Amino acid sequence: MKKSYAHEAMARSYLKLLKNTLTNTHYKKIDDSPLSERELRQSAEAVAKVRAKFGPLAEAGNLEVKGTLELFTPEVGAGWFRRNTWESHTLLESTGLANVEYCLRNILTRQVPGDLIECGVWRGGTCIYMRGLLKALGDSQRTVWVADSFQGLPDPDPSVSPLDAISHEFLKVIGAFSVSLEAVQANFKAYDLLDNQVRFLPGWFSDTLAQAPIEQLSLIRLDADYYDSTVQALDALYSKLSPGGYIIIDDYGIPTLGARRAVDEFRARHDIQQPLVGVDQSVVFWEKA
Numbered sequence: 001m002k003k004s005y006a007h008e009a010m011a012r013s014y015l016k017l018l019k020n021t022l023t024n025t026h027y028k029k030i031d032d033s034p035l036s037e038r039e040l041r042q043s044a045e046a047v048a049k050v051r052a053k054f055g056p057l058a059e060a061g062n063l064e065v066k067g068t069l070e071l072f073t074p075e076v077g078a079g080w081f082r083r084n085t086w087e088s089h090t091l092l093e094s095t096g097l098a099n100v101e102y103c104l105r106n107i108l109t110r111q112v113p114g115d116l117i118e119c120g121v122w123r124g125g126t127c128i129y130m131r132g133l134l135k136a137l138g139d140s141q142r143t144v145w146v147a148d149s150f151q152g153l154p155d156p157d158p159s160v161s162p163l164d165a166i167s168h169e170f171l172k173v174i175g176a177f178s179v180s181l182e183a184v185q186a187n188f189k190a191y192d193l194l195d196n197q198v199r200f201l202p203g204w205f206s207d208t209l210a211q212a213p214i215e216q217l218s219l220i221r222l223d224a225d226y227y228d229s230t231v232q233a234l235d236a237l238y239s240k241l242s243p244g245g246y247i248i249i250d251d252y253g254i255p256t257l258g259a260r261r262a263v264d265e266f267r268a269r270h271d272i273q274q275p276l277v278g279v280d281q282s283v284v285f286w287e288k289a
């Protein structure tokens, strides 16, 4: 009893330190100072290019394009650009990582079978946190699957998702979240968490996910921003999620991305009734019945 209490206390301290390091908030506070003129100018240039490219569609009566263009002000774009220059290993804030921890602790307590996967990993930080959680909580069986193109976001088809096509013009300016496989593996190594409980699925989801040698999942985390990418991940993986397991959708609350429509359509098509639980302005999750 005494030993397990001491272990839990140590695990909590380790996880707190890991979370603060991954989010780069151990020594620094996230920069919420007013946007500078330089930041706004950089964004205004991107806004102008996007308007030049998509404006004619809006003028021709495409209301979705028109509405999306209105959302993209220089302030919004500059906020995205600033977030990307933050030197963290994950784009999540501590609430997002706490949500992963909540799900995994429940999975382990209730012995829900299956591995963990994140689709869309950027620098790998959230998967590193998943591996750290397994270690701290004493699970030596489950695998963390790390799925990404490792060459950034795909170029969306504007006729499928104009939202994504417009967002992509901004995201291209900051490299469309491109991080190489080697860089992500080096990040795992830096935390001493690169081992045989971590497996990588490099490539486009349409080529990798359905064929992946994954038998069962207890936690799926989707953070792929776009409509098509989210559809592909849901179609390939949801049937492998164990009852009692969790699915987290990172970008559900972001009005300029297509992930939400993909999730709404998928839930309607499969008559999924479990309520969506909000984590913060962007992230939602549900438990599979």
Ligand SMILES: C[S@@+](CC[C@H](N)C(=O)[O-])C[C@H]1O[C@@H](n2cnc3c(N)ncnc32)[C@H](O)[C@@H]1O
Pocket (backbone or CB within 6 Å): 089, 090, 091, 092, 118, 119, 120, 121, 122, 123, 124, 125, 126, 127, 147, 148, 149, 150, 151, 152, 153, 154, 176, 177, 178, 179, 203, 204, 205, 206, 223, 224, 225, 226, 228, 229
């Ligand atoms: C916003 S980032 C992920 C952030 C990450 N989860 C974190 O914790 O910081 C989106 C990622 O999705 C990946 N991605 C999006 N669509 C993809 C697809 N169809 N196939 C492979 N990777 C994709 C991109 O390469 C990028 O790394």
